[in-house]
Amino acid sequence: MPAAAALHVLVVDDQQTIRSLVRNSLQQLGVREIREASDGEIALREIITRPAHLVISDYNMPNLDGLGLLRAIRAHPPVQTTAFIMLTGRADRELVQRAVQFGVNNYLVKPFTVAQLKEKLEAVFGPLT
Numbered sequence: 001m002p003a004a005a006a007l008h009v010l011v012v013d014d015q016q017t018i019r020s021l022v023r024n025s026l027q028q029l030g031v032r033e034i035r036e037a038s039d040g041e042i043a044l045r046e047i048i049t050r051p052a053h054l055v056i057s058d059y060n061m062p063n064l065d066g067l068g069l070l071r072a073i074r075a076h077p078p079v080q081t082t083a084f085i086m087l088t089g090r091a092d093r094e095l096v097q098r099a100v101q102f103g104v105n106n107y108l109v110k111p112f113t114v115a116q117l118k119e120k121l122e123a124v125f126g127p128l129t
Contacts, residue, residue, distance in 0.1 A: 004030035004121075004128040011036050012043040012057035012069065013087065018110070022056055022087070025114045029121070029128060040064025044072050051079050054124070056108070059088040059095060067098060074103045083124045087112075 009031055011022045019036045026034055035052070037043035041063045047055060055073065059066035066086050074080050086099045086107040096107060106120045122128055 005032050007031050007054060007121075007125075008033040008052040009035070009054045009056060010043060010047055010052040012038075012040060012055060012061070012066070014038055014058065014061040018058065018087070022117075025112075025117045028114050029118055040066065040069035040072075043069055047073060047079050047082065048076065052082060054083040054085065054121075056085045056087055059086055059090070059099075067095075067102060070099065070102045070104055085120055085124065 009026055011019050011034060013019045013022070023034050023036065035046060037046050039061045040057070043055065043057065044064065057066040057069055064072070066088070070084050070086070073082055073084065083105045084103070086104050087110060088095060088107060089110045091109045099107060105124045108117060108120050118128065
């Protein structure tokens with residue numbers, strides 16, 4: 001994968017504080033192109049209009065949850081290969097299995113550290129330079 005600075009990321013969470021935390025963590029890793037959405041419906045419109053390399057999405061959101069967003073992205077051919085990391089406060093097996101079934105690339109449990117985020121990104125894209 002190219003440098004972290006070349007990644008385009010869409011961060012989706014209904015809580016502004018979490019979006020800010022993810023944005024700040026990504027910036028510490030060198031990611032510069034970061035967009036945000038406050039729910040899955042907004043995120044889906046955003047990703048179709050302006051594709052990204054990666055979606056980092058919360059699971060539990062109003063309107064369209066993270067699994068619904070993942071399924072919608074995987075069902076839309078122009079963006080179906082977009083990398084997707086599920087961000088969740090619950091690490092329960094059922095959720096993880098359903099996310100894997102729908103094509104999630106990785107998942108990150110809140111709260112997380114910058115090092116954990118980097119590890120998840122590198123598991124998807126390879127070493128960040």
